[in-house]
Amino acid sequence: MTHLAMVVFGAPDDIFGSFGLWAFLSVGAVALFAVFLPITTWLEARRKDREAFYKAETLRRVTESSPDGAKASIEYLREVNRMAQHKTIEGLKIGGLTMTGIGIGVVALLWVLAGHAVAVCGLIPLLMGLAMLCYVYFLAAPVETL
Numbered sequence: 001m002t003h004l005a006m007v008v009f010g011a012p013d014d015i016f017g018s019f020g021l022w023a024f025l026s027v028g029a030v031a032l033f034a035v036f037l038p039i040t041t042w043l044e045a046r047r048k049d050r051e052a053f054y055k056a057e058t059l060r061r062v063t064e065s066s067p068d069g070a071k072a073s074i075e076y077l078r079e080v081n082r083m084a085q086h087k088t089i090e091g092l093k094i095g096g097l098t099m100t101g102i103g104i105g106v107v108a109l110l111w112v113l114a115g116h117a118v119a120v121c122g123l124i125p126l127l128m129g130l131a132m133l134c135y136v137y138f139l140a141a142p143v144e145t146l
Contacts, residue, residue, distance in 0.1 A: 078144070086143045092136045099129025 059076070062069045103126025111119040 082144050089136055089140060089143060092132050092140075096129045096132030096136060099125050099132060101129070103127070103129055 059073045062076075063073045103122050103124070105122075106125060107119050107122030110122055
């Protein structure tokens, strides 16, 4: 692998010339997986935790402020739940259409390049997309309307 990278970058073919590229790629891989990804994951978890805390604190204050605050808080939570359910259903629709399109494209491409026996492999994403669409339109619970 290192030899291929050295040929691409035009470095000499001896062992000492390839060590620099090997060291550079190794340090880059370690930096990516040991430093960057854990920090971004930790920051995302911290942001979500902070958002949940502020949301809960706001709901608590609204609930305690007036007698109608509890009703408003419950309605707010129902609306948030309805919006999350709607977002999930719409995501499944888009994913199903995308997978169906990919499946049709793979079937057509493999049919032309390798024949009908290999083109059957394109049925995998096609059927996955159709399964997602069938779930959305026939099996999923309808989104609550208020």
